[in-house]
Amino acid sequence: MTVHLSLYQKAEQELYKLDQSVKGQFYNFCHNFRENPDHPGLDLKPLKGDGRIFRAKINRSYRALLTRAGVDAKGRERWLVIAVRHRKDVYEQLSVAINRVTGAIEFVDLSVVGESSLRRAGIDLTPAEPEAEDEPEAAPVEAPVAEAPAPPPAPAAPLLAAYHADDLRDLGVADSLIDLALAVTDSAELDALTAGAPLLSRDVLIGLAAGMPLEEVRAEITQPVRAEEAVDPEDFGAALARTPVTTLDEDIQKILEQGDFRAWKAYLHPTQRRLATRHYSGPARVSGGPGTGKTIVALHRVKSLAEQLGEGHDKPILLTTFTKNLTTDLKARLAYLFDDTPELLDRVEITHIDQLAGRVVGENAAAGRTKARIADRMALRELRELLQELDEHRWDPEFLMEEWEQVILGQSIPTRTDYFKARRAGRGRGVTRMERNEIWKILEQFTSRLDKLGVETWGQTAERAARFEIERAMKVQHRREYKEQIGGLDLRHRDDGSGMRYLHHRYRHIVVDEAQDLRPAHWKMLRAMVEPGPDDLFLAGDTYQRIYNNQVSLGALGINIRGRSTRLTLSYRTTKEILSKALTVMAGQDYDDMDDGSETLKGYRSVLHGPVPDLVEYDFWPDELKGLAKTLDAWKRELATDGKGTARDIRGSLAVCVAERDKVNEVMYYLETEAGIRCSELTKDGPRGNGEVHVGTMHRFKGLEYQKLAIVAASEGIIPPTSRIARLEAEDPARYTRELHKSRSLLFVAATRARDALTISWHGHRSRFLSA
């Protein structure tokens, strides 16, 4: 073997799309090239424009474009395949360079930047290979009958007129794209220009065009991917080490068969990769809009931590999330990510947060003293009954329930005196000392009522678990201090019989997904479960998607993420069209960053395109159901023509999302009995049954994604549920605002689950969150 051959990330993606036969021939090409790149059959030649790019023959029609990248340790020349193209698409003007910011090799393909940009920049593309003689000529195009020439359109202002070439260069835009980018006049042109652009150029240009200030682009897009060492723009050997590639000494056929699944497994965006692999001096957080890859980063973070730990017999890494059905999803994705190192997966515990709290409480309970857990709505019913029995009408049961959850349980307040002094930040309505006394009395009766029934809420479980874990952490700390005091001597005498010897923090690293929804007590429990220090806690979440009541201030809970917080802005899931509809739901809203600051969706964007979402109004619910069945039928037909013919293939591609629990049954009943469409309900344990269409409440859709999604009953009165919350507007405006936020977030979460197609319908009046 005379050369070492690697494949550029983008070239790999191009290969996936080619016919199986071309993939096979590419495999042979690699084999032959590695043996002898100068073999006459490969016909290796430099392009006339950038002599650093060579073309070589894969078969009669396809060409590999390659560049040299130094020599390897064995003295073999290293070559990089930068693209695989039909020969008609190989132009002399293609260029390759080293990006001065990332230090990686970048391939710039001017043939995909769009006609109008090229025309404006006066660039004429020359095919590297003239048409073959035996190829049928294209039919001559008839000259159109001349019409009176239209007046030339007024020149439009460039989209990035506020910036200079030096700004773009400085931010990392590829040199050959800078003039073109500065001449772009509308977003269609920008899309064409960025579609095939190197990653950093694309991110910077889209960020600036979306209105992100230059300094923010520098801090959030350029800085995270800057090479750590100085970049030599001519050293392709050094640059290869910074470029995402596959080494073709591996079995390329196996890689190609994995197809698109490899997308997130192998190639994280450099910002995502850095977040997943870097060392943090303490708790860190990744935020970002829906579909920006927060979960993917969390999964890779787990893998990177497991690799650092190596094999072992315990599970020092915890991966946890708020919803039960997501835990199943995380388990499957993580198993896929670890498929080549299953022994490392054994070092990870994946548990849903309530289950974890339940286990801690169970471990600490005396035998036979465990309580059954009830959902919050059952507890609320008990509280309502209690208030009726007490003939107590001054207090709204929902307000009391929140006060208990957020203030008393949230801060582990043990006594009435402590409650008098408690912080009630963000609770809205103030309460006097006398009122606190009344509230305490009612809640005391309420908790003893639950106690007598032998039940507790998940909030109580979390709070008790937090207390047990804090005690445990204190014992660990005391033992360590004592050992230090006595000069590091063995503590066998003191430990014997107490189990103390085995006491340590439960985990070395904790990774949390959907962090925005955890309760304060969950955070306290997690904080105590891991020793404070480097890489202790890693959180992924988006407060715009908070759909439960649990607003926290992490700093106040002992989790300091200041300076270790990063936001992702590029959506990999949703199309631009769906995203812009979803963003109108959030227009003008302020959300917190879980740390007494505010969060933003500025720069949140997608580069994918698809149909504009359908917004459909019906007079009555039965009409809407009929319309839904029609939409689903049409989608099924579309999927069939895409090759996803059978019900089995469609499963998991289509879904119907509803705001209210009752409507789920109505939708399923109608679709099954009237429209012959088989459904599966999305439950907290995942989809139940094998139906082709998943149906569930908006809460159940968190973290999931579907190719085509219908949101039904998006009517005013249902979202937000006006009859339930209207009175709060006057009585407790802060709570009213919180309820509206929650409702709005639910619709936002639901709309951003759709990958390609989205329909939102309603009967009566449309939800106030949906603009025309």
Ligand SMILES: Nc1ncnc2c1ncn2[C@@H]1O[C@H](COP(=O)(O)OP(=O)(O)OP(=O)(O)O)[C@@H](O)[C@H]1O
């Ligand atoms: N670097 C990447 N390359 C290709 N696909 C990616 C990449 N990162 C994420 N994705 C894909 O984007 C989709 C969304 O990713 P993910 O679920 O991690 O986003 P998220 O930010 O957690 O979303 P949400 O907040 O809505 O739950 C997934 O299909 C994932 O496979």
